[in-house]
Amino acid sequence: MADLPDAATCYELLARMTLIRRFEEEAGRQYQRAKAGGFLHLGIGEEATIVGTASVMRKEDYLIGTYRTHGHAIARGTDPKHVMAELFGRVDGTSGGRGGSMHIFDRENRFMGGYGVVGGNLPIAAGLALASEYRSEDSVTVCMLGDGASNTGNFGETMNLAALWKLPVFFLVENNLYGMGTSVERHSAQTDLSKKAEGYGIPGKRIDGMDVIAVREGVAEGIRLAREESRPTLLEAFTYRYRGHSAADPEVYREREEVEEWRAKDPIETFAKRCIDAGVLGEREAQEVREKAEQAVLGAVEFADASPEPPLDTLYENLYVTDSEGWYAVDERSPEPHRGEREDRMPEAARELAEAGAAYAGQPEEPRPNPATHGDVQEGVPPEVAAEAEGPEADDDRADDDEDRNSEVAAETTEEQEVAEEVED
Numbered sequence: 001m002a003d004l005p006d007a008a009t010c011y012e013l014l015a016r017m018t019l020i021r022r023f024e025e026e027a028g029r030q031y032q033r034a035k036a037g038g039f040l041h042l043g044i045g046e047e048a049t050i051v052g053t054a055s056v057m058r059k060e061d062y063l064i065g066t067y068r069t070h071g072h073a074i075a076r077g078t079d080p081k082h083v084m085a086e087l088f089g090r091v092d093g094t095s096g097g098r099g100g101s102m103h104i105f106d107r108e109n110r111f112m113g114g115y116g117v118v119g120g121n122l123p124i125a126a127g128l129a130l131a132s133e134y135r136s137e138d139s140v141t142v143c144m145l146g147d148g149a150s151n152t153g154n155f156g157e158t159m160n161l162a163a164l165w166k167l168p169v170f171f172l173v174e175n176n177l178y179g180m181g182t183s184v185e186r187h188s189a190q191t192d193l194s195k196k197a198e199g200y201g202i203p204g205k206r207i208d209g210m211d212v213i214a215v216r217e218g219v220a221e222g223i224r225l226a227r228e229e230s231r232p233t234l235l236e237a238f239t240y241r242y243r244g245h246s247a248a249d250p251e252v253y254r255e256r257e258e259v260e261e262w263r264a265k266d267p268i269e270t271f272a273k274r275c276i277d278a279g280v281l282g283e284r285e286a287q288e289v290r291e292k293a294e295q296a297v298l299g300a301v302e303f304a305d306a307s308p309e310p311p312l313d314t315l316y317e318n319l320y321v322t323d324s325e326g327w328y329a330v331d332e333r334s335p336e337p338h339r340g341e342r343e344d345r346m347p348e349a350a351r352e353l354a355e356a357g358a359a360y361a362g363q364p365e366e367p368r369p370n371p372a373t374h375g376d377v378q379e380g381v382p383p384e385v386a387a388e389a390e391g392p393e394a395d396d397d398r399a400d401d402d403e404d405r406n407s408e409v410a411a412e413t414t415e416e417q418e419v420a421e422e423v424e425d
């Protein structure tokens with residue numbers, strides 16, 4: 001067993017794990033009270049893997065995770081108040097209340113999310129690492145993924161490029177033995193997940209993910225290899241979630257005894273006991289850590305409760321569509337399509353539409369213009385800005401143009417429909 005670090009580090013590790021545990025218990029409670037909406041995935045039991053990893057990262061390193069990442073953000077330094085506000089869907093949330101539990105994000109602390117698509121964070125991790133290299137930055141990207149995510153196509157593709165391009169990235173599989181209700185034996189042909197990336201050139205090892213010190217040691221070495229030698233590696237950390245996959249899991253796939261067996265290895269209790277037995281921490285400090293966590297979490301709930309809901313007329317902010325021509329703010333906010341970067345110049349119509357309660361309220365029935373081929377995307381100037389410059393007559397011309405454009409689109413669509421009907425016949 002690896003040696004304990006100094007007393008201050010032990011205190012911080014215990015405090016951070018305790019805070020995350022208490023935060024998640026409270027998040028579960030608030031979810032039951034319908035304060036938090038959407039889905040809620042708790043990582044209670046997995047704190048040593050999370051905290052051990054974050055504790056050996058530098059400030060400039062990136063961490064990217066899955067949808068079970070309240071603790072990851074807190075471990076990275078995000079104030080629990082902002083994580084709780086995100087769960088409550090409030091403006092002071094880490095994503096302005098737009099993302100909820102699965103999309104915690106904190107650019108400042110380099111916690112890069114928060115992804116609902118299993119394995120979706122892997123290529124992004126490779127991209128972050130590539131960006132660091134491209135900019136000659138010394139930062140490493142730590143990518144955490146579940147056992148289930150190791151079965152996705154993204155896993156193989158990312159491992160291949162990470163090895164091929166020698167990216168400064170490190171992978172940590174949080175193997176909690178299940179992907180939803182399916183055990184590793186039933187979802188992966190190769191059950192030793194540390195071997196799963198070997199064929200791509202990424203060697204792996206297995207560690208005890210319930211032991212915060214073992215996690216620190218393993219991850220520190222992985223980060224060192226990534227930073228100093230540009231060698232991506234993988235660790236498989238064995239851990240366990242005491243709660244169901246999400247808040248709506250009847251847990252018919254595992255026995256109560258199994259959960260109890262893992263609870264006996266609780267990462268927080270075992271670490272606290274070890275520190276006390278070794279004389280590194282006292283009972284008083286262990287108690288202090290619990291009290292501080294309690295205060296912080298109650299403060300977070302109070303803060304989240306007091307934070308306002310996002311205003312109605314911001315409903316369409318930060319929503320974009322992309323196509324081969326570029327990216328655009330959703331054009332339902334006003335009759336004209338707009339480039340995404342001109343979103344702040346949206347006309348008053350946005351508020352009126354939002355208040356009317358429907359995205360298409362007040363919109364003509366006929367097919368809407370395509371942002372890629374019509375509107376300010378082509379003109380290069382938002383209509384309201386162009387109108388100001390050109391004067392009121394120009395506005396009338398534009399209205400005529402719009403009419404022609406709409407009838408052209410309508411005609412095209414009718415032709416398309418006719419062809420489709422013929423094919424069906």
Ligand SMILES: Cc1ncc(C[n+]2csc(CCOP(=O)(O)OP(=O)(O)O)c2C)c(N)n1
Pocket residue numbers: 066068116117118119145146147148149150176178179180245
């Ligand atoms: C691409 C994709 N497929 C399926 C799902 C549905 N899904 C959500 S969570 C999950 C299990 C993932 O398990 P694992 O990677 O082990 O993570 P854990 O939940 O155990 O932390 C699945 C299949 C999804 N979100 N995305």
Ligand SMILES: [Mg+2]
Pocket residue numbers: 146147148174175176177178179180
């Ligand atoms: Mg899992």
